[in-house]
Structures are given as structure tokens and as C-alpha cells.
Amino acid sequence: MMKRDIRVCIIGAGRAGMIHAVNFRKNVPNAVLAAIADPNEQAAKQAAESLGIHTYYTDYKEALKSDAIDAVVVVTPTIYHRNIVVEAAEAGKHVLCEKPMGMIESECEDMIQAANNNRVKLQIGFMRRFNESFMQAKEEIEAGLIGDVVMVRSLTRGPSIPQPWMYDLKKSNGPLAEVNSHDIDTLRWFIGAEFESVYAIAGNYRCPEAKEQFPDFYDNVVLNARFTNQKQGVIDGAVSVKYGYDSRVEILGTEGVIFIGQVHEKTILTANRNGITRPVMNSWRSLYKDAYLAEDAHFVECILEDKEPKVTGHDGKMAVSVVNAGNKSIKEGQIVRLTS
Known part of the structure; x- marks a missing residue:
């Protein structure tokens, strides 16, 4: 049967x-893009x-009523995710929900x-x-190539100024959610345990336009973590860094x-009388293009x-819990323990 x-x-x-x-329109097997x-x-x-x-x-809601749609991809601001996903599931539609989950x-x-x-899924x-490199790293960890994992450090820094709604932490949960949800999931995945406690510090160094109306907005954050298996984690996040899109991980065993x-x-490097130039990664869209398709x-x-x-609702929920613990730590200036 076909x-x-x-x-x-x-x-x-x-x-x-x-x-x-674009993926569903052109490149995903056994799928068609039905609507936007x-x-x-x-x-x-x-x-x-x-x-x-x-x-x-x-x-x-009109899309959810249509019998010509089997599944939805939810790519809206985070505050709308809960209602859209619940309504989609109740309409019998499978759901791929972008991070942060909620x-x-x-x-x-x-x-x-x-x-x-x-x-529904x-x-x-x-x-x-x-991503191929992330998957290979996971395989190497499980094969014991670096012994036991001791610490994972993950950073994500974006070049662009946040969209105005992101300044309001009540709507966005801040860069820990919008930027560093990926780093949180990376630490959980490579360490193979849940976050036990976090301590985070943050500040607004590059976005002066946000300071008056949103004094709690931060554009730079460092989060230290201990896991339930006593392994260690570090997350470094930033927005509006100007120099390019920067995503790197270090797994210490x-x-x-x-x-x-x-x-x-790119690997090209050009040197002349004016100095040395080498292209910097400019966007997450190009860096993770193949990963989005997969x-x-x-x-x-x-x-x-x-x-x-492979990535479940539980994974999304655990990242959200860490985002909120990190934001609480920033606000209170102390270590926050996560409840099991």
C-alpha cells in the first residue's frame, strides 16, 4: 500500500x-505544504x-477545521503556543512546536x-x-571516547537586535528562552540527566532602548548548573553581538x-596588505539548514x-523549567534548585 x-x-x-x-514545500519526503x-x-x-x-x-482556527490538513508546525511567539498546540491536538492534527515550548x-x-x-504526535x-556534528558527538560520548562526561559548555550568541516583543520578559521569558533553550537541551542531552540547580547572572549591555520600559531585560547571560548525576554545565548567551551568529559546544570528559x-x-582565509579576512557565520538559518530539514x-x-x-514534549517542558529557574536566579541573585 502506498x-x-x-x-x-x-x-x-x-x-x-x-x-x-520551504522544507515541506520542496524537500521533505511524503509531505506536502498545504497552507500557511x-x-x-x-x-x-x-x-x-x-x-x-x-x-x-x-x-x-480555520486551518484546524480543515480536513485537508493533517499536521501543523507552530512557529508563533511563545505566549501563543499552549492554546494553538492544545487546539490542534483536539482537532486531531499532529504538532511540531518550535522552542521554547511554553x-x-x-x-x-x-x-x-x-x-x-x-x-497525535x-x-x-x-x-x-x-545536526550531524551533534549526533556524532552523542555517539562518541556513548561509545566512551572521552571517558565519562564531566562538564558541558554551550554558547549561543546572535547578531541581531531583539524584536520589540522580546524585550518584555512576560511575553518572551528573555534570551534564556529565545536564544538559550537550545543550549539547555544540549546540556541535558549530552550529560544524560536533569538539571538539579542553577545560578545565573545577566545584564543589558547592548540594548539601551529597552532599559527604561523593560529594566529587567538582559542581552547577556551566564548560567552555571549542577545535574542530578553531579555533572556540571555552563551556558553563555547573548543577543545583538553584531559580529555574527556564534554557536559552539565543548564536552569535557x-x-x-x-x-x-x-x-x-567557510574555510577560506584571505590575507593582503590590509590584513586578514575570513567570513564569519551570519545566521542560524544557514548553520542549521540541514538540521531543520532532518x-x-x-x-x-x-x-x-x-x-x-526523538524530541518529546517532556524535553520541551524540562527546558522551560530551566529557563524559569534561571530567570528566578537572575532576579534573586542566588542558586535556584529545581524540583524533581
């Missing part, structure tokens, strides 16, 4: 939404036209419960787990170390073969 193509609607026509949209949904009609219409599809919605743990629990109750968008990532986009293909594979996604 497999039927999974018909996908992207909810959110922003930068990340369009990455998923965005409350901004101009954005939704332009996205549909650029992708060569006819169907777009300004209200995602604002607080109870939202994540609602989403997990709705997916379970309605027997729920996958969270930690695409780094689908008892018998060696693994390094992932580099600042440079993530999207895995989502469809899980639906067709009735498999558990």
Missing part, C-alpha cells in the same frame, strides 16, 4: 516559519505566493496531555539534535574533550510509522 502524503500547515510566517515552509497561517494577512498572502501555494489563513511548565503539561488524549523543535562548531562560515523529515516519519519523536 503511503499517503502528510499535508502540513505552517502557523507563523516569520523567519523560522519560512524555513519549515498568520494573523498578518499581507505576510500570510506573500508567504503563500512565494511558496507557490493557494491556501492561506489569517486565523489558525512560558511555564503547566502549559507544557497541557500540551502533552492534549497530544496523548487525542493520539507532539515533537519539539530542538533541531540541533538532528575524564579522558578527553569534544569541540563542536566554529565562528567561521527535523522536519523525522516529524513526518514519526506520523507515518507511528513512532515516538
